[in-house]
Amino acid sequence: MSDPILHEDPRSGNCYKIKLTAALLGLPLATRQYDILAGETRTPEFLANVNPNGRIPVLEIDDRFLPESNAACWYLAGDxxxxxxxxxxxxxxxxxxxxxxNSHEPNIATLRFWLHFVGEAQLSPQQKAQMMAKRIAGCDALASMDRHLAKHAWFVGGAVSLADIALFAYTHTAEEGGFGLGDYPSIGAWLDRMRGLPGFIPMQ
Amino acid sequence: MSDPILHEDPRSGNCYKIKLTAALLGLPLATRQYDILAGETRTPEFLANVNPNGRIPVLEIDDRFLPESNAACWYLAGDxxxxxxxxxxxxxxxxxxxxxxNSHEPNIATLRFWLHFVGEAQLSPQQKAQMMAKRIAGCDALASMDRHLAKHAWFVGGAVSLADIALFAYTHTAEEGGFGLGDYPSIGAWLDRMRGLPGFIPMQ
Structure with a gap:
């Protein structure tokens, strides 16, 4: 059995989740990098061999391909x-x-992608028309997290779990999408706890 | 240990997933019903006692409350x-x-809710502005499913799993959101396989 291979764009928080899971567990993980903005996940080769949906991340395990970031984290975390x-x-x-x-990534990650990587001036009218709804829903998601973290150090039980890893990825970069994290003090303290974990690696 | 209680609106596919899981497994499941459109999940009592996010479904298990439909299915399915x-x-x-x-429910379920229950004339300009993006992304999701089902009878392995149940809920009602299922023949055959399962119950 060879090491798992992550097909990724390093700017993607969904890809980072998987690398952070591997790092916290001390697992080996090879990577293959693609530039989403240059269409490198839409080539005929990628669609035929890695993911017919043209999306990353995909975790390759002994010639089998697993899309969806949180499913890949689940696989790596094992027992x-x-x-x-x-x-x-x-x-x-x-x-x-x-x-x-459902409530966090489609709003908070999408606004980061649009504003930080694509650029507001380059957005289509259709994308611009969705921004306000995504802003409101993203703030709702952060408020739900902050309410929970005001009473709990971690999302589940007394220790870090995949839930914290999944939510860390696009929360710690939320300001790149125009979300002010100063309004959510319990999120701030939890981000610091995450950064202090043994084995923690930053996004880039 | 008392029977689990599902806090639900029977029109919601997310709630139906949990009832279908219980039915296929022959498990007892009590229900408490709320009218989302009448704001019955936004009352101070609901927010204080069931879910501070004001959302359903919530599965109540011995005075503990579990939101998120797919997590509730996971809990019920157990071993x-x-x-x-x-x-x-x-x-x-x-x-x-x-x-x-991430790719199906926010598009296909939301358009069904807006067009079938709220009514197009009642939609806000912000909602109307999101319709085209949701239509395109919903068709993409159905195409991904159809591509997979052209080669496989079930989403994973050789038998029904929670993946089929989760995807059945808003796929079999997709036409209420204006999606034509005639374009996806492998989805049609899979819907029929689902309806033929021992213990299957329809949505209403």
Whole structure:
């Protein structure tokens, strides 16, 4: 069995989640890099061999290809302490990971991509028309996190889990999408706890 | 330990997923019903006791409250055959469940809610401005599903799993959101396989 290979663009928080999971667990992880903005995940080769959806991240494990960042984190974490064993706690961890994909990433990551990488002047009228809805929904997601973190050090139980990793990726870069994190003091303290974890690696 | 209680609006596909999981497994499930459109999940009582986000579904298990439909399905499925045990297959199942929450539900379920329940004439300018992007992204999601189902009877392995249940909920009602399923023949055949499962219950 060879080391897993992450097909990634290093600017993507979804890709970073997987690298952070591997780093916290001390697991080897090879990478292949693509420039999303240059269309390198839309080439015939990529679509035929890596992901027919043209998206990254994809985790390659012995010639099998696994898309979706949080599923790749789940695979890597295996039986480690990053996934609680208790049935309810495990469901709670997944609850925050589904929240991340449904209420957080589509708003907070998308505004970061549009404003920080594409540039507001380059946005289509259709993209511009979605900005306000994404701003409001992103603030709602941050408020939900802050409310939870005001009472708990981590998203589930007494230790870091995949839920924290999944939510860290696009929360710690939220200001690049125009979200002011000063309004969410409990998020700020949790970001610092994340950065202090043994094995932690920054995004770039 | 008392029976789990589902806090739900029966018109919601996210709530139906949880009822379908329980039905396929023959598990008891009590329900408490709320009218989302009448604001019944935004009352001070609901926010204080069930979910501070004002959303359903929420699964109540011995006075603990679990939001997020796919997390609730995971909890109910426990060690059953609806969750494959193989590590890669389990990650693949979660891959489709994260896809459902990120690429499918925000587009296909939202257009159904806006067009079928709220009514196009009642939509805000902000909602109207998002319709075209949601239409395109929803068609992309259906095309991804159809491509997979052209080669596989189920989303993961050789049997129904939570991935099929999660994706069935808003796919079988997609026409209420203006999506024509005739363009996706492999999805049609899979919907029929789902309806033929022992224990299957329809949405209403």
């Amino acid at each position: 480690s302490a990053l996934i609680p064993r208790d049935r309810f706690a495990q469901a709670e961890m997944l609850r925050w990971m589904f929240f991340e994909q | 059953s055959a609806l969750i494959p045990r193989d590590r890669f297959a389990q990650a693949e199942m979660l891959r489709w469940m994260f896809f459902e929450q």
